[in-house]
Amino acid sequence: MRxxxxxxxxxDDIHYLNCAYMSPLLISAEEAxxxxxxxxxxxxTFLPSDFxxxxxELRASFAKLIHAASAxxxxxxxxxxxxxxxxxxVIPRKGQHAIVISDNFPSGYMTLKSWSNRHRAPIRVIVxxxxxxxxxxxGERWNQRILEAINRDTALVMAAHVHWMDGTRFxxxxxxxxxxxxxxxxxxxxxxxxxxxxxxxxxxxxxxxxCGAYKWLMGPYSFGLAYYSDxxxxxxxxxxxxxxxxxxxxxxxxxxxxxxYTPGAGRYNVGQASHLIHTPMAMEAxxxxxxxxxxxxxxxxxxxxxxxxxxxxxxxxQLEAPAYxxxxxxxxxxPENMDAQAxxxxxxKRKIYLxxxxxxxxxxxxxxxxxxxxxxxIETLKEML
Ligand SMILES: Cc1ncc(COP(=O)(O)O)c(C=O)c1O
Numbered sequence: 001m002r003x004x005x006x007x008x009x010x011x012d013d014i015h016y017l018n019c020a021y022m023s024p025l026l027i028s029a030e031e032a033x034x035x036x037x038x039x040x041x042x043x044x045t046f047l048p049s050d051f052x053x054x055x056x057e058l059r060a061s062f063a064k065l066i067h068a069a070s071a072x073x074x075x076x077x078x079x080x081x082x083x084x085x086x087x088x089x090v091i092p093r094k095g096q097h098a099i100v101i102s103d104n105f106p107s108g109y110m111t112l113k114s115w116s117n118r119h120r121a122p123i124r125v126i127v128x129x130x131x132x133x134x135x136x137x138x139g140e141r142w143n144q145r146i147l148e149a150i151n152r153d154t155a156l157v158m159a160a161h162v163h164w165m166d167g168t169r170f171x172x173x174x175x176x177x178x179x180x181x182x183x184x185x186x187x188x189x190x191x192x193x194x195x196x197x198x199x200x201x202x203x204x205x206x207x208x209x210x211c212g213a214y215k216w217l218m219g220p221y222s223f224g225l226a227y228y229s230d231x232x233x234x235x236x237x238x239x240x241x242x243x244x245x246x247x248x249x250x251x252x253x254x255x256x257x258x259x260x261y262t263p264g265a266g267r268y269n270v271g272q273a274s275h276l277i278h279t280p281m282a283m284e285a286x287x288x289x290x291x292x293x294x295x296x297x298x299x300x301x302x303x304x305x306x307x308x309x310x311x312x313x314x315x316x317x318q319l320e321a322p323a324y325x326x327x328x329x330x331x332x333x334x335p336e337n338m339d340a341q342a343x344x345x346x347x348x349k350r351k352i353y354l355x356x357x358x359x360x361x362x363x364x365x366x367x368x369x370x371x372x373x374x375x376x377x378i379e380t381l382k383e384m385l
Contacts, residue, residue, distance in 0.1 A: 001296045004367040007288070015352040015373040020164065020192055020329050020364035023218045032284040033220065036277035048251050051243065051274040058279055061286045062225045065294065066190075066209060067200040071264030074226045075273040079191055080107040081238065082210035082226035085268045086187045087111045089235030092121040092155035099149050099184075100158040101142075102127040103165055103358075108158050108189050108210075124149055128168070139168045139324020146170070147178050154184040161193035165357040166331025167364075169324045176205030185231060191215055191224075196301065196328040196366065198294045207231050216328070216366070218289065219282035223275070228265040237261075241271035292367060301365050302327035304374055308363065311378045315385055331360040335385070343384050350380050 008024045010016055016024065025033075039046065060070035076082040087108075092098075098112055102125050116123045126149055128142035150157060157179055159170050172188065179186040185207040190199065194209070195216030201209055209227040213219030228235075242248055244267050247258030261267035273279075289297070305327055312319055318333045319325065334340050336359075344356050354377070355362040365373065 001292065001300045001367065003370040004292070005370065008368045010368055013351055015350070015369075015376045017363050017365050017369060017373060017377065018353045018355055019196075019215055019366040020362055021353075021355055022214055022221070023216065023366065024368060026218055026285055026288055028288065029218065029220075029281045029284040032280035033277050036275075036280050039276055046276075048249070052249055054279050054283070055269070055274045058225075058283045058286065061283065061290065063227075065286060065289060066194060066227055067202055068227050069264070071262075071266065072227050072229065074228060074265040074268035075270055075275075075279075076210070076224040076226050076268070077222055077270045078107065079105070079189060079210050079212045079224060080111060081270060082208075082224055082268075083108045083111040083187070083189070084238050085226070085235070086185075086208035086210065086228065086232065087115045087156070087158075088238065089232050090115070090156045090185050090187075092119050096153050096155040097122045097124055098156045098158065099124050099126060099146065099154055101125075101146065101160065101163065101170070103163070104158060104160070105164050105189055105191070108187070112156075112158055121155060137321040137324065139320045142168060143171050143174065143324070146175055150175070150178045150182050150184055152182050154179070154182055156185040156187055158187045158189070160189045160191075161197055161199060162326045162329055163331075164189075164192045164329075166320075166333070166360045166362065167326050167329035168320055168331070169326050172199070172204040172206065179207075180205045192329060193326065195289050195294065196297050197326055198298065201227055201229070213278075213282050213285070217282070218285040220278045223278040223282055225282070226265070226268065228268055230264070232268070233264060235267070237267045239271055241269060241273070243271070243273060244269050297367055298327055300367055304365055304369060304371065305330060305363070307371075308374050308378060311381065317385075328364060328366065330363045331357070332363060333360045338385075346384055347377070347380055350376060352377050352380060 010024050059073040063070040063073050126146050128138045176186050187208045188206050190209045190211040194211045207229045213223045214221040245258045246260045
């Protein structure tokens with residue numbers, strides 16, 4: 001795969017290594033969004049079936065990306081919304097608890113906290129050990145601790161494929177199979193991985209996968225897509241959209257209040273899911289991801305960041321072991337004595353964009369980056385470290 005910058009409108013003089021913050025817009029998605037705005041000029045061209053068919057197409061396309069069925073996908077406005085639909089429908093037995101990885105993004109954690117208060121069910125936060133423990137690195141032990149913590153009293157496990165702060169990779173296949181064995185639900189925040197790292201929700205036994213669209217899915221902000229397995233088929237959604245009922249397509253008889261939900265995850269679609277602007281933008285972005293191939297994106301990022309990884313290793317910097325880190329989101333833990341803010345300022349002056357999370361530089365490239373972006377970062381780090 002070659003650099004795909006020509007499909008975006010990123011300025012030539014910046015080095016944007018911050019997809020974990022927000023992806024730039026594909027030109028094609030931008031055009032789809034503008035067409036969406038213009039479409040409302042003349043509502044006579046907008047057919048009743050358009051309210052349903054475009055969303056159906058998007059759900060099918062996203063489903064393919066994660067190896068699910070389109071009926072298992074719901075359109076959500078945010079991760080917190082998608083998390084609430086999942087977490088609220090896990091009813092713990094007396095004495096059960098929830099497990100969550102430490103420093104989980106607040107959209108999931110806060111939802112879990114309110115679940116915990118409501119059900120008086122404790123949350124067990126699984127923390128990593130220090131970065132190195134002899135030869136064992138943080139990711140391996142962290143994964144092991146999660147597996148050890150899951151037992152028959154675990155109602156749900158909230159995790160991610162890739163930690164949003166430093167890119168630590170979680171072995172969802174092992175976690176999912178342990179959850180299945182113990183009867184726990186696995187709820188995954190896919191915001192920092194889906195679109196850049198392949199996932200198979202069936203193979204990994206994921207029960208719910210919640211994704212904001214504006215990062216690795218390259219979609220619009222205030223939009224997301226979620227997967228809910230059949231474990232949630234009888235759940236209660238957080239709102240009651242008429243569009244999620246089986247009689248919704250028949251506009252002439254909407255007040256025959258059909259109480260039957262559309263099958264699968266249909267009940268979890270946000271009200272007005274057929275967003276005139278967001279749906280075509282997301283559709284175009286997911287289409288492009290299919291065209292590139294998610295595995296190719298991950299491999300592109302791996303090749304691109306290889307010189308950076310070698311540089312960090314050459315100065316004795318701390319990086320996670322290859323099996324426990326992703327290539328699209330790299331956490332480089334800065335030396336203790338380093339003035340991280342000063343470093344970040346210097347990086348910004350060079351028009352290099354990345355994030356600082358805790359004491360780690362979070363470097364998150366994608367297919368619009370090239371060798372020069374990585375080289376610019378290495379040069380700046382060389383001066384400062
Ligand atoms: C892992 C993760 N989840 C969720 C979000 C966004 O959540 P929400 O859509 O609730 O604003 C972010 C944003 O940075 C994130 O990194």
